[in-house]
Amino acid sequence: MRKILFISALTISASSSALTLEESVATAINQHPKLQQKYASFEAAVRYKKAAKGDYLPQVKLYGGVGYENVRYNSGQRIDTDLNRTEIGLKVSQLLFDGFRTTSEIDRLEFEQEAERFGLISEAENLSLEVAQVYLSLIQANKIVSLSEQNITEHQAILKDIELRQAKGLSSESDVAQVKARVATSNTSYLAARNEQMDLQARYYDLVGELPNDLHDPRPDMNYVPQSLAHALDIAVKKHPEIDAAIRDTQAANAQYEREKSDYWPKLSIELQANKNDNIGGIEGPDEDARAMLMLSYDLFNGGSTTDRAEAAAWQYQQAKSIRQQTEKQVIEGTRLAWNAYEFVGQQRYFYQQNVDQAMLAQQGYQRQFELGRRSLLDVLDAKVEVFLARKNYLTAYYNYHAASYRLINATGSLIESFRVDTPNVWHEEK
Template identity: 50%
Template sequence: MRLKSLFLGLLLSGPVHAISLEESVALAIDYSPELLAQYSRYQSVVRDGEAASGLQLPQANLYAAAGYEETRYNSGSYIDSQDRGLTRTEIGLKISQLLFDGFSTSANVDRLGYEAEAERLTLISRAENVSLDIVRIYLELLKAQTLLELAERNVREHQEIYQNVLDKAQKGLSSNSDLAQISARVATSQSSFIASQNNLLDLQTQYLRLVGTMPNELIDPVFDDALLPSSADVAKKQAIDNHPEIKAAVLDLDAARKEVRREKGGYYPEIKLELHANKNDNVSNAEGPDEDARLMITMDYDIFNGFSTNAQVESSAWRVEEARAIRLRTEREVAEGTQLAWNAYDLLEKQMTLLQQNVDAVKIAELGYVQQFNVGRRSLLDVLDAKVEVFLARRNYVSAKYDHTLAAYRLFNAMGILTYALRVEHPEEWQGEEAQ
């Protein structure tokens, strides 16, 4: 307990800088290891695409060698005792240009382009989810702070009643049972207060892990209700049309189709234009230069490879079916998440009205019970029960209020527009060209 109290003191000490929800999300996006890993994967696939594109350009290879060469004839004797060994040197240049390979290379370039764009959209989708995690922890912190204030107020009110009953008991105007009753209620309220402190500390630690800084002076966020859809069906349509996870799944399907086209390139010959130039000396025990140059069109046709090409084509065709199933699953998950978020937002909005009415009613009842207790028409137990009802009603309303705000942000997340709704811009490094 001392450690937690010390930790709480450290959190609340030092200079305080108010941090908004939008700032928290922006900090978390820069701080998140998950997003860093996904960005690295995106950049890796981009470089893979650049490497594949390089195969469409001329390829130049320089070869050089030097060493000692000794030549013997089949008879085992030397042709000339002075030519038994020579220092041999070789240098050659080969330049080749791919002319045709059954469209395998171009299909592979397109495939990697689709995959890179899919990884970029996956990065944006994960940023949406990280943003929702920050929204959730931010709102939970605000809720915890408010509930802690309610718990502290509850303790203070119970202590005031305890002091009042104690004064009456000392004057003989109240029984020991009443004093015991209020003592138990004070202990219960203090226990609730400590539990609220513990919950707040836990949430602050989670916030620190996600954002990298301590939460100080949080500000109640106000979401842009103009971005909210008019119905669940409208929300689901916008989600399916705009969600980056669905767009990424579509691109994965396109990439799988290009993979089939790449594997089918094995059915065609590979045709290249090649230039060879060699400058050698002292080759095969013939003293002097040995030079040649040639420009040729070459063909390499794999007539039979044990049906490997057929198997590779069929394998990639099944990956197309896998990608199609993943796309369908993603659409269903997005639609489900959007429906659940809409239900929560719509029903919590209705619930808040009733909970506010409940708070107003139990507060009136509490005030009446206190007045009646003061004139002896109500028992202490009635007053204490009324206090509990007010505390629970307020706590329920506070929980519903922040849950309602969270539901709105959940809806934005389900539609794939949470960072837009928060007015948080993605880093420039995340911007990429749309896959062609």
């Protein structure tokens, strides 16, 4: 049975594809199969833990049987009987002590459930970052397509002007050929931009389940962006769900080691049993009994299997500790990389803006000088290409900066929270 992960606080219309970034994230979390898999794994862990708790409760077993029985001797006496044997009984047992096996098993499953919960949150965080990156890239691609269309229009206007000048004898055939070459180049740039745009649309559909339309330019919540690298690292180590999941895996491995050691202890239980049988042991007639017993069992030797299992569990605990350490190192590395991107791309925006401003001034000046005969056509065309590339680079830096902001928030484990997307209470229950 498919379950809904959560009900978003945002109102999402099933018939509309004009989604904000926050709505796109909420839709992806609700629908994406990758997160459904993690949610199913979490729910399975919850059920396994509930099942283990059943060992604390009395166990009631009803059993019965009917069949043919041939007995030649009973207690040394020859009786040679052929009877129809029937059995029915009820057995109630209550575990009193099992060497802490049940307690350790419940602890292990509790920690595994928590590891699954944090893994689910981490998967949702990463999916949210994917959606944010694709969303921003798609808006950037849309604007680059528009910029490419404008570039084609401007080059075609230049071509028309140069052809008129040629007709008046003011320009040569080589000038016309040169502009036509630039028109062809601008068309190839447009096609490359359209290809990128369509690829991103397909990627958006894969994540969100809807085709994008009328996207809204998002802004990261800067309240969630750390003010320094040290601050970012401190938040990431304390809050990142991957580290929390690794910690719970380590605790689960330790609980498993304690469970395996339980076989060193005796087992103690109370058993109540009543039977109502007929034609038992070759003696015709009813056979009824009832008993209440305090049962003790102690495994004195089992070929060293208990020791081997305990040692294996100890090594699994060491493995989990190493994975936890490696996870923290990876989170720290990811946070550093995210901070570096945020810092340097932020600085690049300023220079790209200057590049656009100066390139436009140069183009305007070259155009006036060309009309006065003081600049060549090649100078004008090169200046126009410079403006186009400067605008394209600025768009890339602008959206890369926003993407770096979301990436840094994700590195600290707060991206879903920054989007104000509601999640189930069970996602936040600390066990």
